[in-house]
Amino acid sequence: MKKPTLVNHPPLVDVAPDNRPVVGPIYQTVKFEFDSVDEALRAQRGERSGFTYLRSSNPTVRQLELTLAQMQGREECVVCASGVGAIAQALLSLTRAGDHVLAFIESYGPTRQLLQRTLAKFGVTHTLLSIEDLTGVERVLNERPTRLILFESPTNPVNRIADIPALTRLARAHGALTVLDNTFAGVHQHAQFDIDLYLHSLTKFVSGHGDVMGGAAIGAAELIRRLRTDFTVLGGTLDPHAAYLLQRGLKTYFVRYRAQCESAQRIAEHLARHPAVERIHYPGLSSDPGHARARAQMSEFGAVVTFSLRDGGDAAARFTDALQFFSMAASIGATDSLVMPPQLLASRDLNEEQRRISAVGSGTVRLSIGLEACEELIADLDQALAASAASPG
Numbered sequence: 001m002k003k004p005t006l007v008n009h010p011p012l013v014d015v016a017p018d019n020r021p022v023v024g025p026i027y028q029t030v031k032f033e034f035d036s037v038d039e040a041l042r043a044q045r046g047e048r049s050g051f052t053y054l055r056s057s058n059p060t061v062r063q064l065e066l067t068l069a070q071m072q073g074r075e076e077c078v079v080c081a082s083g084v085g086a087i088a089q090a091l092l093s094l095t096r097a098g099d100h101v102l103a104f105i106e107s108y109g110p111t112r113q114l115l116q117r118t119l120a121k122f123g124v125t126h127t128l129l130s131i132e133d134l135t136g137v138e139r140v141l142n143e144r145p146t147r148l149i150l151f152e153s154p155t156n157p158v159n160r161i162a163d164i165p166a167l168t169r170l171a172r173a174h175g176a177l178t179v180l181d182n183t184f185a186g187v188h189q190h191a192q193f194d195i196d197l198y199l200h201s202l203t204k205f206v207s208g209h210g211d212v213m214g215g216a217a218i219g220a221a222e223l224i225r226r227l228r229t230d231f232t233v234l235g236g237t238l239d240p241h242a243a244y245l246l247q248r249g250l251k252t253y254f255v256r257y258r259a260q261c262e263s264a265q266r267i268a269e270h271l272a273r274h275p276a277v278e279r280i281h282y283p284g285l286s287s288d289p290g291h292a293r294a295r296a297q298m299s300e301f302g303a304v305v306t307f308s309l310r311d312g313g314d315a316a317a318r319f320t321d322a323l324q325f326f327s328m329a330a331s332i333g334a335t336d337s338l339v340m341p342p343q344l345l346a347s348r349d350l351n352e353e354q355r356r357i358s359a360v361g362s363g364t365v366r367l368s369i370g371l372e373a374c375e376e377l378i379a380d381l382d383q384a385l386a387a388s389a390a391s392p393g
Protein backbone atom coordinates (compact mmCIF):
# COMPACT_ATOMS: atom_id res chain seq x y z
CA MET A 1 0.00 0.00 0.00
CA LYS A 2 1.30 3.41 -0.84
CA LYS A 3 1.12 5.93 1.97
CA PRO A 4 -1.85 7.95 0.59
CA THR A 5 -3.74 4.65 0.37
CA LEU A 6 -2.55 3.51 3.80
CA VAL A 7 -3.81 6.59 5.62
CA ASN A 8 -7.26 5.95 4.16
CA HIS A 9 -7.20 2.26 5.03
CA PRO A 10 -5.26 2.14 8.31
CA PRO A 11 -4.49 -1.17 10.04
CA LEU A 12 -7.41 -2.59 12.01
CA VAL A 13 -6.77 -3.27 15.68
CA ASP A 14 -8.76 -6.22 16.95
CA VAL A 15 -9.83 -6.33 20.57
CA ALA A 16 -10.51 -9.88 21.73
CA PRO A 17 -13.96 -10.55 23.26
CA ASP A 18 -12.27 -11.44 26.59
CA ASN A 19 -10.27 -8.18 26.61
CA ARG A 20 -13.00 -5.53 26.73
CA PRO A 21 -12.44 -1.79 27.22
CA VAL A 22 -13.90 -0.77 30.58
CA VAL A 23 -15.17 2.51 29.14
CA GLY A 24 -17.15 2.16 25.92
CA PRO A 25 -15.05 3.47 23.02
CA ILE A 26 -16.10 6.44 20.93
CA TYR A 27 -17.05 5.10 17.51
CA GLN A 28 -16.25 8.38 15.78
CA THR A 29 -17.37 7.09 12.40
CA VAL A 30 -20.22 8.03 10.11
CA LYS A 31 -20.05 4.86 7.97
CA PHE A 32 -20.01 1.14 8.69
CA GLU A 33 -19.12 -1.31 5.95
CA PHE A 34 -20.12 -4.94 5.34
CA ASP A 35 -18.01 -7.61 3.68
CA SER A 36 -20.58 -8.33 0.98
CA VAL A 37 -23.65 -6.89 -0.71
CA ASP A 38 -25.67 -9.83 0.62
CA GLU A 39 -24.78 -9.02 4.24
CA ALA A 40 -25.53 -5.31 3.70
CA LEU A 41 -28.96 -6.25 2.30
CA ARG A 42 -29.63 -8.65 5.18
CA ALA A 43 -28.86 -5.81 7.63
CA GLN A 44 -31.14 -3.47 5.67
CA ARG A 45 -33.97 -6.02 5.93
CA GLY A 46 -33.37 -6.37 9.69
CA GLU A 47 -32.29 -10.04 9.30
CA ARG A 48 -28.99 -9.39 11.12
CA SER A 49 -27.65 -6.76 13.44
CA GLY A 50 -25.41 -4.06 12.07
CA PHE A 51 -24.81 -0.37 11.70
CA THR A 52 -24.79 1.43 8.38
CA TYR A 53 -24.80 5.22 8.72
CA LEU A 54 -24.53 7.50 11.74
CA ARG A 55 -27.75 9.38 11.01
CA SER A 56 -29.59 6.09 11.72
CA SER A 57 -27.39 4.85 14.56
CA ASN A 58 -23.90 4.20 15.89
CA PRO A 59 -22.70 1.97 18.77
CA THR A 60 -21.69 4.91 21.03
CA VAL A 61 -25.03 6.62 20.45
CA ARG A 62 -26.88 3.34 20.91
CA GLN A 63 -25.22 2.66 24.27
CA LEU A 64 -26.53 6.01 25.50
CA GLU A 65 -30.05 5.22 24.23
CA LEU A 66 -30.09 1.84 25.98
CA THR A 67 -28.92 3.41 29.25
CA LEU A 68 -31.44 6.27 29.12
CA ALA A 69 -34.37 3.96 28.36
CA GLN A 70 -33.58 1.99 31.53
CA MET A 71 -33.02 5.14 33.58
CA GLN A 72 -36.50 6.35 32.62
CA GLY A 73 -38.02 2.88 33.08
CA ARG A 74 -39.21 2.44 29.49
CA GLU A 75 -38.44 0.06 26.61
CA GLU A 76 -36.79 2.36 24.12
CA CYS A 77 -35.08 5.67 23.53
CA VAL A 78 -33.98 7.74 20.54
CA VAL A 79 -31.51 10.56 21.06
CA CYS A 80 -30.81 13.67 19.00
CA ALA A 81 -28.67 16.79 18.98
CA SER A 82 -30.51 18.96 21.56
CA GLY A 83 -33.50 19.08 23.89
CA VAL A 84 -35.35 21.42 21.55
CA GLY A 85 -34.51 19.00 18.73
CA ALA A 86 -36.23 16.21 20.67
CA ILE A 87 -39.34 18.34 21.24
CA ALA A 88 -39.48 19.60 17.64
CA GLN A 89 -38.86 16.21 16.02
CA ALA A 90 -41.33 14.47 18.36
CA LEU A 91 -44.04 17.06 17.64
CA LEU A 92 -43.44 16.85 13.89
CA SER A 93 -43.51 13.08 14.06
CA LEU A 94 -46.61 12.72 16.22
CA THR A 95 -48.91 15.29 14.61
CA ARG A 96 -50.44 15.90 11.22
CA ALA A 97 -52.42 18.78 9.64
CA GLY A 98 -55.70 19.31 11.49
CA ASP A 99 -54.45 17.92 14.81
CA HIS A 100 -54.82 19.82 18.05
CA VAL A 101 -52.22 19.96 20.85
CA LEU A 102 -52.85 20.97 24.45
CA ALA A 103 -49.90 22.77 26.03
CA PHE A 104 -49.27 25.10 28.95
CA ILE A 105 -48.41 28.71 29.65
CA GLU A 106 -45.97 27.67 32.37
CA SER A 107 -43.43 26.03 30.08
CA TYR A 108 -40.10 26.50 28.35
CA GLY A 109 -40.48 29.41 25.88
CA PRO A 110 -39.13 27.70 22.72
CA THR A 111 -41.66 24.87 23.22
CA ARG A 112 -44.46 27.41 22.92
CA GLN A 113 -42.71 29.04 19.94
CA LEU A 114 -42.56 25.68 18.19
CA LEU A 115 -46.33 25.38 18.53
CA GLN A 116 -47.06 29.01 17.72
CA ARG A 117 -44.81 29.27 14.66
CA THR A 118 -43.53 25.96 13.29
CA LEU A 119 -46.41 23.57 13.95
CA ALA A 120 -48.97 26.26 13.06
CA LYS A 121 -47.42 26.47 9.57
CA PHE A 122 -48.38 22.83 9.02
CA GLY A 123 -51.96 23.27 10.20
CA VAL A 124 -51.50 21.93 13.74
CA THR A 125 -53.44 24.04 16.24
CA HIS A 126 -52.94 24.31 19.98
CA THR A 127 -54.50 25.61 23.16
CA LEU A 128 -52.42 27.09 25.98
CA LEU A 129 -53.80 26.73 29.51
CA SER A 130 -52.40 27.07 33.00
CA ILE A 131 -50.94 23.79 34.28
CA GLU A 132 -53.14 24.34 37.36
CA ASP A 133 -56.33 24.50 35.27
CA LEU A 134 -57.54 20.89 35.25
CA THR A 135 -61.13 22.03 34.69
CA GLY A 136 -59.91 23.81 31.56
CA VAL A 137 -58.04 20.68 30.45
CA GLU A 138 -61.21 18.61 30.78
CA ARG A 139 -63.29 21.25 28.98
CA VAL A 140 -60.85 21.47 26.04
CA LEU A 141 -60.63 17.66 25.77
CA ASN A 142 -64.45 17.46 25.74
CA GLU A 143 -64.72 20.24 23.16
CA ARG A 144 -62.21 19.04 20.56
CA PRO A 145 -60.29 15.94 19.61
CA THR A 146 -56.74 16.39 20.93
CA ARG A 147 -53.75 14.47 19.62
CA LEU A 148 -51.48 15.05 22.59
CA ILE A 149 -50.94 16.88 25.86
CA LEU A 150 -47.44 18.34 26.18
CA PHE A 151 -46.36 19.45 29.65
CA GLU A 152 -43.48 19.87 32.10
CA SER A 153 -43.13 19.11 35.79
CA PRO A 154 -41.56 21.00 37.51
CA THR A 155 -42.16 23.73 34.95
CA ASN A 156 -39.49 26.09 33.67
CA PRO A 157 -38.94 28.59 35.29
CA VAL A 158 -41.34 28.73 38.26
CA ASN A 159 -41.35 25.05 39.31
CA ARG A 160 -45.11 24.40 39.11
CA ILE A 161 -45.90 20.76 39.80
CA ALA A 162 -48.33 19.17 37.33
CA ASP A 163 -50.97 16.82 38.68
CA ILE A 164 -49.60 13.94 36.60
CA PRO A 165 -52.15 11.25 37.60
CA ALA A 166 -55.05 13.60 36.77
CA LEU A 167 -53.54 14.67 33.43
CA THR A 168 -52.77 11.11 32.33
CA ARG A 169 -56.25 9.92 33.38
CA LEU A 170 -57.96 12.69 31.40
CA ALA A 171 -55.68 12.10 28.40
CA ARG A 172 -56.40 8.35 28.37
CA ALA A 173 -60.14 8.92 28.66
CA HIS A 174 -60.03 11.19 25.59
CA GLY A 175 -57.53 9.21 23.48
CA ALA A 176 -54.77 11.84 23.71
CA LEU A 177 -51.08 10.97 24.09
CA THR A 178 -49.21 12.37 27.09
CA VAL A 179 -45.79 13.89 26.40
CA LEU A 180 -43.83 14.98 29.48
CA ASP A 181 -40.77 17.20 29.12
CA ASN A 182 -39.08 15.72 32.18
CA THR A 183 -35.90 17.82 31.97
CA PHE A 184 -36.22 19.53 35.37
CA ALA A 185 -37.06 16.29 37.19
CA GLY A 186 -34.27 14.31 35.50
CA VAL A 187 -34.11 10.95 33.75
CA HIS A 188 -34.72 8.89 36.93
CA GLN A 189 -38.04 10.41 38.03
CA HIS A 190 -41.74 10.04 37.11
CA ALA A 191 -41.36 6.52 35.64
CA GLN A 192 -44.33 5.34 37.76
CA PHE A 193 -46.84 7.35 35.71
CA ASP A 194 -48.84 6.39 32.64
CA ILE A 195 -46.83 8.71 30.36
CA ASP A 196 -46.54 7.84 26.67
CA LEU A 197 -43.43 9.81 25.86
CA TYR A 198 -40.73 11.41 28.01
CA LEU A 199 -38.65 14.19 26.44
CA HIS A 200 -35.36 15.38 27.89
CA SER A 201 -32.77 18.02 27.33
CA LEU A 202 -29.64 15.96 28.05
CA THR A 203 -27.77 19.28 27.96
CA LYS A 204 -28.82 19.79 31.59
CA PHE A 205 -28.39 17.15 34.31
CA VAL A 206 -27.21 14.27 32.10
CA SER A 207 -24.31 16.25 30.67
CA GLY A 208 -23.97 17.97 34.02
CA HIS A 209 -20.91 19.92 32.94
CA GLY A 210 -22.37 22.49 30.57
CA ASP A 211 -20.13 21.38 27.70
CA VAL A 212 -22.36 19.25 25.48
CA MET A 213 -25.90 19.31 24.08
CA GLY A 214 -28.31 16.45 23.51
CA GLY A 215 -31.96 15.48 23.58
CA ALA A 216 -33.89 12.26 24.11
CA ALA A 217 -37.36 10.81 23.52
CA ILE A 218 -38.15 7.75 25.66
CA GLY A 219 -41.19 5.46 25.59
CA ALA A 220 -42.63 2.13 24.47
CA ALA A 221 -40.74 0.29 21.72
CA GLU A 222 -43.43 0.71 19.06
CA LEU A 223 -43.79 4.46 19.61
CA ILE A 224 -40.01 5.03 19.55
CA ARG A 225 -39.68 2.88 16.43
CA ARG A 226 -42.07 5.24 14.65
CA LEU A 227 -40.30 8.33 16.01
CA ARG A 228 -36.89 6.96 15.02
CA THR A 229 -37.99 6.68 11.38
CA ASP A 230 -38.90 10.39 11.37
CA PHE A 231 -35.93 11.51 13.50
CA THR A 232 -33.59 9.84 10.98
CA VAL A 233 -34.86 11.89 8.05
CA LEU A 234 -35.27 15.09 10.07
CA GLY A 235 -31.55 14.76 10.63
CA GLY A 236 -30.86 16.21 14.07
CA THR A 237 -28.34 13.45 14.77
CA LEU A 238 -26.34 13.32 18.00
CA ASP A 239 -22.60 13.17 17.35
CA PRO A 240 -20.79 10.11 18.84
CA HIS A 241 -18.40 12.32 20.78
CA ALA A 242 -21.37 14.14 22.35
CA ALA A 243 -22.95 10.75 23.10
CA TYR A 244 -19.72 9.66 24.80
CA LEU A 245 -19.64 12.81 26.97
CA LEU A 246 -23.31 12.31 27.92
CA GLN A 247 -22.64 8.67 28.79
CA ARG A 248 -19.73 9.81 30.93
CA GLY A 249 -21.98 12.42 32.59
CA LEU A 250 -24.39 9.65 33.59
CA LYS A 251 -21.71 7.99 35.74
CA THR A 252 -21.93 10.82 38.26
CA TYR A 253 -25.55 11.75 37.56
CA PHE A 254 -27.09 10.55 40.82
CA VAL A 255 -24.33 11.95 43.03
CA ARG A 256 -24.55 15.33 41.31
CA TYR A 257 -28.34 15.51 41.11
CA ARG A 258 -28.83 14.67 44.78
CA ALA A 259 -26.10 17.02 46.00
CA GLN A 260 -27.46 19.85 43.85
CA CYS A 261 -30.99 19.23 45.16
CA GLU A 262 -29.75 19.26 48.77
CA SER A 263 -28.05 22.63 48.24
CA ALA A 264 -31.13 23.93 46.40
CA GLN A 265 -33.28 23.00 49.41
CA ARG A 266 -30.95 24.80 51.83
CA ILE A 267 -30.78 27.85 49.57
CA ALA A 268 -34.56 27.95 49.12
CA GLU A 269 -35.06 27.79 52.91
CA HIS A 270 -32.53 30.58 53.37
CA LEU A 271 -34.06 32.83 50.70
CA ALA A 272 -37.58 32.21 52.02
CA ARG A 273 -36.52 33.91 55.28
CA HIS A 274 -34.89 36.92 53.58
CA PRO A 275 -36.84 40.22 53.82
CA ALA A 276 -35.91 41.24 50.24
CA VAL A 277 -37.58 38.12 48.84
CA GLU A 278 -41.28 38.48 48.11
CA ARG A 279 -42.10 35.05 46.74
CA ILE A 280 -40.21 31.83 46.28
CA HIS A 281 -40.93 28.90 43.98
CA TYR A 282 -39.28 25.69 45.17
CA PRO A 283 -41.37 22.51 45.54
CA GLY A 284 -39.21 21.27 48.42
CA LEU A 285 -40.50 24.04 50.69
CA SER A 286 -43.50 23.03 52.79
CA SER A 287 -44.96 26.50 52.04
CA ASP A 288 -44.89 25.88 48.28
CA PRO A 289 -48.35 25.29 46.73
CA GLY A 290 -46.96 22.26 44.85
CA HIS A 291 -45.20 20.71 47.85
CA ALA A 292 -47.70 17.97 48.73
CA ARG A 293 -48.01 16.94 45.09
CA ALA A 294 -44.23 17.01 44.61
CA ARG A 295 -43.78 14.81 47.70
CA ALA A 296 -46.25 12.31 46.27
CA GLN A 297 -44.73 12.33 42.77
CA MET A 298 -41.01 12.94 43.16
CA SER A 299 -38.02 11.57 45.05
CA GLU A 300 -36.06 14.87 44.77
CA PHE A 301 -37.35 18.35 44.08
CA GLY A 302 -34.81 19.63 41.57
CA ALA A 303 -31.90 22.05 41.55
CA VAL A 304 -33.69 25.16 40.27
CA VAL A 305 -34.76 27.79 42.79
CA THR A 306 -36.82 30.69 41.43
CA PHE A 307 -37.81 33.71 43.49
CA SER A 308 -39.10 37.27 43.18
CA LEU A 309 -37.40 40.29 44.64
CA ARG A 310 -39.74 42.72 46.38
CA ASP A 311 -38.04 45.71 44.68
CA GLY A 312 -38.52 44.51 41.09
CA GLY A 313 -36.35 44.51 37.98
CA ASP A 314 -33.71 47.11 38.82
CA ALA A 315 -33.00 45.42 42.14
CA ALA A 316 -32.86 42.06 40.34
CA ALA A 317 -30.33 43.44 37.85
CA ARG A 318 -28.17 44.81 40.70
CA PHE A 319 -28.48 41.45 42.49
CA THR A 320 -27.44 39.53 39.35
CA ASP A 321 -24.51 41.85 38.63
CA ALA A 322 -23.26 41.53 42.22
CA LEU A 323 -23.20 37.70 42.30
CA GLN A 324 -19.73 36.16 42.18
CA PHE A 325 -20.31 32.42 42.00
CA PHE A 326 -23.43 32.39 39.79
CA SER A 327 -22.71 32.94 36.09
CA MET A 328 -25.40 34.87 34.27
CA ALA A 329 -26.08 32.31 31.58
CA ALA A 330 -28.87 30.24 30.03
CA SER A 331 -29.43 26.59 30.93
CA ILE A 332 -29.67 24.70 34.21
CA GLY A 333 -28.37 21.54 35.81
CA ALA A 334 -24.60 21.97 35.49
CA THR A 335 -22.03 21.65 38.28
CA ASP A 336 -21.54 25.42 38.28
CA SER A 337 -24.33 27.71 39.54
CA LEU A 338 -26.20 29.95 37.13
CA VAL A 339 -28.55 32.92 37.38
CA MET A 340 -31.13 34.36 34.99
CA PRO A 341 -32.52 37.84 35.78
CA PRO A 342 -36.12 38.84 34.94
CA GLN A 343 -34.96 40.92 31.98
CA LEU A 344 -33.77 37.69 30.30
CA LEU A 345 -36.53 35.40 31.63
CA ALA A 346 -39.47 37.43 30.29
CA SER A 347 -41.52 35.76 27.54
CA ARG A 348 -42.51 38.12 24.75
CA ASP A 349 -45.08 35.72 23.27
CA LEU A 350 -47.41 35.86 26.31
CA ASN A 351 -50.23 38.38 26.71
CA GLU A 352 -50.84 40.21 30.00
CA GLU A 353 -53.18 37.57 31.47
CA GLN A 354 -50.83 34.75 30.41
CA ARG A 355 -47.88 36.61 31.94
CA ARG A 356 -49.78 36.83 35.23
CA ILE A 357 -50.37 33.06 35.09
CA SER A 358 -46.72 32.41 34.20
CA ALA A 359 -45.77 34.06 37.53
CA VAL A 360 -42.66 35.56 35.92
CA GLY A 361 -42.81 39.13 37.16
CA SER A 362 -40.52 42.14 37.03
CA GLY A 363 -38.43 40.84 39.96
CA THR A 364 -38.31 37.11 39.15
CA VAL A 365 -34.86 35.50 39.22
CA ARG A 366 -34.03 31.87 38.35
CA LEU A 367 -31.10 30.16 40.02
CA SER A 368 -29.64 26.83 38.96
CA ILE A 369 -27.74 25.42 41.90
CA GLY A 370 -24.42 23.72 41.23
CA LEU A 371 -21.88 21.82 43.28
CA GLU A 372 -19.98 24.70 44.87
CA ALA A 373 -19.74 24.75 48.70
CA CYS A 374 -23.30 25.59 49.71
CA GLU A 375 -22.28 27.99 52.48
CA GLU A 376 -20.30 30.03 49.92
CA LEU A 377 -23.29 30.15 47.58
CA ILE A 378 -25.47 31.35 50.49
CA ALA A 379 -22.92 34.01 51.48
CA ASP A 380 -22.74 35.12 47.82
CA LEU A 381 -26.55 35.38 47.61
CA ASP A 382 -26.61 37.38 50.87
CA GLN A 383 -24.03 39.91 49.68
CA ALA A 384 -25.80 40.25 46.31
CA LEU A 385 -29.16 40.77 48.05
CA ALA A 386 -27.54 43.48 50.17
CA ALA A 387 -26.14 45.06 46.99
CA SER A 388 -29.55 44.87 45.31
CA ALA A 389 -31.03 47.03 48.06
CA ALA A 390 -28.40 49.75 47.61
CA SER A 391 -29.57 52.90 45.87
CA PRO A 392 -28.31 52.86 42.27
CA GLY A 393 -27.17 56.47 42.65
Ligand SMILES: Cc1ncc(COP(=O)(O)O)c(C=O)c1O
Binding pocket: 082, 083, 084, 085, 108, 152, 156, 181, 183, 184, 200, 201, 202, 203, 204, 213, 214, 215, 331, 332
Ligand atom coordinates in the same frame (compact mmCIF):
# COMPACT_ATOMS: atom_id res chain seq x y z
C1 LIG B 1 -37.66 22.25 30.20
C2 LIG B 1 -36.71 22.37 29.04
N1 LIG B 1 -36.93 21.65 27.93
C3 LIG B 1 -36.11 21.73 26.87
C4 LIG B 1 -35.01 22.57 26.86
C5 LIG B 1 -34.16 22.68 25.63
O1 LIG B 1 -32.99 21.98 25.72
P1 LIG B 1 -31.70 22.25 24.80
O2 LIG B 1 -31.12 23.53 25.29
O3 LIG B 1 -30.87 21.05 25.04
O4 LIG B 1 -32.18 22.37 23.39
C6 LIG B 1 -34.74 23.33 28.00
C7 LIG B 1 -33.57 24.22 28.01
O5 LIG B 1 -33.41 25.08 28.85
C8 LIG B 1 -35.61 23.23 29.12
O6 LIG B 1 -35.40 23.95 30.23
